[in-house]
Amino acid sequence: MSRSELDKNEIDGLHWMMDMLTNVDVGLVVLDSAYCIQMWNRFMHDHSGKSDLQVKGMSIFDVFPEVPEAWFKHKIDSVFLLKSRAFSTWEQRPYLFRFKNYRPITGTEDTMYQNATMIPLMSSDGDVNHVCLLIYDVTDVATSKKELTRLNSELESLSRTDRLTQLYNRGFWEESFQGEFDRCMRYKHVSSALIFDIDHFKSVNDTFGHQAGDEVIRQTAKTLKDMVRKSDIPGRYGGEEFVVFLPNTPADNALIFAERLRKRIEALKVSYEGKPIPFTVSIGICEFSEKMPSHEKWIEMADQALYQSKEGGRNQTNIKQYS
Numbered sequence: 001m002s003r004s005e006l007d008k009n010e011i012d013g014l015h016w017m018m019d020m021l022t023n024v025d026v027g028l029v030v031l032d033s034a035y036c037i038q039m040w041n042r043f044m045h046d047h048s049g050k051s052d053l054q055v056k057g058m059s060i061f062d063v064f065p066e067v068p069e070a071w072f073k074h075k076i077d078s079v080f081l082l083k084s085r086a087f088s089t090w091e092q093r094p095y096l097f098r099f100k101n102y103r104p105i106t107g108t109e110d111t112m113y114q115n116a117t118m119i120p121l122m123s124s125d126g127d128v129n130h131v132c133l134l135i136y137d138v139t140d141v142a143t144s145k146k147e148l149t150r151l152n153s154e155l156e157s158l159s160r161t162d163r164l165t166q167l168y169n170r171g172f173w174e175e176s177f178q179g180e181f182d183r184c185m186r187y188k189h190v191s192s193a194l195i196f197d198i199d200h201f202k203s204v205n206d207t208f209g210h211q212a213g214d215e216v217i218r219q220t221a222k223t224l225k226d227m228v229r230k231s232d233i234p235g236r237y238g239g240e241e242f243v244v245f246l247p248n249t250p251a252d253n254a255l256i257f258a259e260r261l262r263k264r265i266e267a268l269k270v271s272y273e274g275k276p277i278p279f280t281v282s283i284g285i286c287e288f289s290e291k292m293p294s295h296e297k298w299i300e301m302a303d304q305a306l307y308q309s310k311e312g313g314r315n316q317t318n319i320k321q322y323s
Helices: 003-023 042-048 069-082 139-160 170-187 201-208 210-227 251-266 295-311
Strands: 027-032 037-040 086-088 114-122 128-137 192-198 233-238 241-246 281-287 317-319
Touching: 027 042, 069 086, 069 114, 069 128, 139 170, 170 233, 170 241, 170 295, 192 201, 192 210, 192 251, 192 295, 201 210, 210 233, 210 241, 210 251, 241 251, 251 281, 251 317, 281 295, 295 317
Parallel strands: 281 317
Antiparallel strands: 027 037, 027 128, 086 114, 114 128, 192 241, 192 281, 233 241
């Protein structure tokens, strides 16, 4: 093969390589040590609206002001210094360049999610004078993972939530209750358990119907949710009965909370099909004691206090001490 033929093959190979780099569906940017752009492929042109001629020789921070300068320089400098690759994922930083997302499947996302790889480009003498930056559009992957995370979170919430009231279901709150009992026993914390139920609930169902009864339960649960603190554990015991764990709360303070709750529920104006449904609740409280053998006993003592409220005429609160 003649010299001219060799040169032609080398030129053809170089042309083929440059055509591939220009048209590949990955962003390709070559930067020098001053962070100035030396190469810019079609992917970058199409998504930024800026041609290779417009950006060549310019600082990447002037072309893209949104690029976090201190973070980016730290990344690129490590590639120059260590002569090894650096990476950035969408989970660490959603994007490096603020490109619009045009993919129809992930049309709910406004911005393209990106992974980035920063590669040292060696010269013939082994020095690194340039860094190649590869930008991957991972919007599909990111969106799918975000959706999966959202669905898993919803499933977790559903597994511990009572459907009618949106309070914690019995399985979850009782498990949490046991953990709080163990914590109180270990650290000698003062906390209180509160149980209450809707007075004459059977009469509500018999008079207005079960759907009306469900509405009364929902409104009671909503009132409870509006009043508890983030640290409290409100749950549905079953039927028309509810439970609340009040951490770091002595019985006297629990009584203040209980009375506010009782009066607010008594003042509720619940109606079904235009018919008003007056109702009240009875409440029982028990403060934690180190003498209690288990969390079940704690709940039982609060239930006994609730029974006293029922026996005493309903629509009231009683406290039961463990001895």
